[in-house]
Amino acid sequence: MSALTDIYVDNVVGHLHENSRDDIAAEIRATINDMVEDRLGEIDHPAHDQTEKVEREVLEELGDPILLSREYTNSPQHLIGPDSYPLYIWSLRWVLPAVAILSVLTNIIVHFATTPEVHLGSLLGQTIGSTVTALLIAFAVITILIGLGDRSLDGGTTQQLPGPRSKAWSVDDLHRKDVRGSQIRAEAVLNLIFLVLLALIPLIPTSLVYVGHLNNGETFINPGLGSGWLLGYWAFLALMAVIEVIKLVRSSTSAALIITGVVLDVAMAVFLTIALLTQQVLHPDLTSASGAEVQQIITVIAIWAIVIWDQISTWRAHRANR
Amino acid sequence: MNEDAEQALATHEQELRRGTVVFASLVACRQPQYGYSLLTTLTEAGIATEANTLYPLLRRLEKQGLLSAEWNTEQARPRKYYTVTTSGAEVAAALHSQWLELNTSITKLWKEGTP
Numbered sequence: 001m002s003a004l005t006d007i008y009v010d011n012v013v014g015h016l017h018e019n020s021r022d023d024i025a026a027e028i029r030a031t032i033n034d035m036v037e038d039r040l041g042e043i044d045h046p047a048h049d050q051t052e053k054v055e056r057e058v059l060e061e062l063g064d065p066i067l068l069s070r071e072y073t074n075s076p077q078h079l080i081g082p083d084s085y086p087l088y089i090w091s092l093r094w095v096l097p098a099v100a101i102l103s104v105l106t107n108i109i110v111h112f113a114t115t116p117e118v119h120l121g122s123l124l125g126q127t128i129g130s131t132v133t134a135l136l137i138a139f140a141v142i143t144i145l146i147g148l149g150d151r152s153l154d155g156g157t158t159q160q161l162p163g164p165r166s167k168a169w170s171v172d173d174l175h176r177k178d179v180r181g182s183q184i185r186a187e188a189v190l191n192l193i194f195l196v197l198l199a200l201i202p203l204i205p206t207s208l209v210y211v212g213h214l215n216n217g218e219t220f221i222n223p224g225l226g227s228g229w230l231l232g233y234w235a236f237l238a239l240m241a242v243i244e245v246i247k248l249v250r251s252s253t254s255a256a257l258i259i260t261g262v263v264l265d266v267a268m269a270v271f272l273t274i275a276l277l278t279q280q281v282l283h284p285d286l287t288s289a290s291g292a293e294v295q296q297i298i299t300v301i302a303i304w305a306i307v308i309w310d311q312i313s314t315w316r317a318h319r320a321n322r
Numbered sequence: 323m324n325e326d327a328e329q330a331l332a333t334h335e336q337e338l339r340r341g342t343v344v345f346a347s348l349v350a351c352r353q354p355q356y357g358y359s360l361l362t363t364l365t366e367a368g369i370a371t372e373a374n375t376l377y378p379l380l381r382r383l384e385k386q387g388l389l390s391a392e393w394n395t396e397q398a399r400p401r402k403y404y405t406v407t408t409s410g411a412e413v414a415a416a417l418h419s420q421w422l423e424l425n426t427s428i429t430k431l432w433k434e435g436t437p
Contacts, residue, residue: 030400035358
């Protein structure tokens with residue numbers, strides 16, 4: 001079994017449901033072997049070049065792995081096609097929880113800062129209402145953007161079904177359609193964007209989210225916070241960015257890189273926990289004296305919830321892609 | 323035949339073949355068959371089939387309960403063998419009846435329409 005067949009099979013099963021991948025991969029491999037063996041006929045010791053040529057012919061006869069994958073799923077036309085589906089699910093897993101947490105935190109901060117006497121019912125009502133709206137908008141935006149992207153990536157190939165199969169596909173295209181590599185690169189780019197946004201948080205003025213009147217448009221972060229804490233925060237983000245750049249350049253990941261990422265995530269969470277529990281990190285004008293401590297504790301809980309969820313998500317993705 | 327007509331013919335032929343391949347696969351799988359042996363059997367019987375159509379089709383027929391599948395690991399190379407189930411055999415028999423009726427109908431129509 002050559003690397004070419006392995007890549008082909010990976011490209012087919014990469015679009016299929018996780019539960020059926022192993023079985024279908026084994027069957028396609030057995031088929032390719034049978035077809036190659038049959039075509040090589042009675043030759044006792046076929047030359048490497050001969051085997052390679054026949055293997056290419058067989059793969060080209062099986063055709064574009066994306067189309068073969070579609071035959072297996074027998075799926076109707078989708079808004080989000082198999083090319084973009086892993087990215088779509090990945091984006092939802094990342095963006096929706098992040099939007100929910102940001103919305104909850106923002107609402108709590110604004111409510112504490114603007115309400116002289118805090119009522120739990122009012123706080124819950126405002127927070128849940130705003131968060132549901134934010135989640136629906138985020139869901140719609142992600143779906144529309146990736147749906148549009150999917151159509152431009154697809155190049156209209158879905159229109160070829162159920163008509164005659166396109167004969168334009170060649171084995172040479174296989175190298176350009178490394179599904180796993182594309183997925184890793186897309187995730188790395190999104191992670192880098194996310195890290196840049198995180199790095200900008202200490203610099204973002206409150207006026208940008210319509211609460212500038214609370215502290216005269218200063219930042220969300222306490223101006224009195226020591227510069228060492230900020231430099232430490234950016235240093236952690238820079239190290240995380242280095243890992244993402246390595247993934248982007250290599251188009252692959254490894255257990256060592258993942259373990260390094262986990263260690264960095266946990267170290268960053270510990271760093272932020274110490275910062276939040278030992279001093280006033282949020283701008284004093286954004287917090288009422290009675291609610292400041294509660295806000296800091298909620299933020300710490302949110303940080304650890306994100307870190308734990310991130311690790312589970314990362315290991316699940318790593319296991320699924322092995 | 324112009325290019326558009328050829329394109330339409332290719333589309334309709336493929337639709338026709340798809341239906342035929344389901345029926346032919348159920349008939350051929352009365353004896354256990356692995357994917358490539360079935361492909362060869364169908365081709366030798368004059369039913370042109372593409373591997374990339376046949377394998378997903380076998381899986382769908384298995385899901386529908388018309389074929390049962392079992393990996394045979396006793397041979398040098400593990401292979402998945404498909405065999406028609408009881409309900410698959412009933413469906414095959416019904417399709418066979420339909421096939422004969424359609425053949426009669428089409429033959430009659432063809433004769434009536436031929437000047």
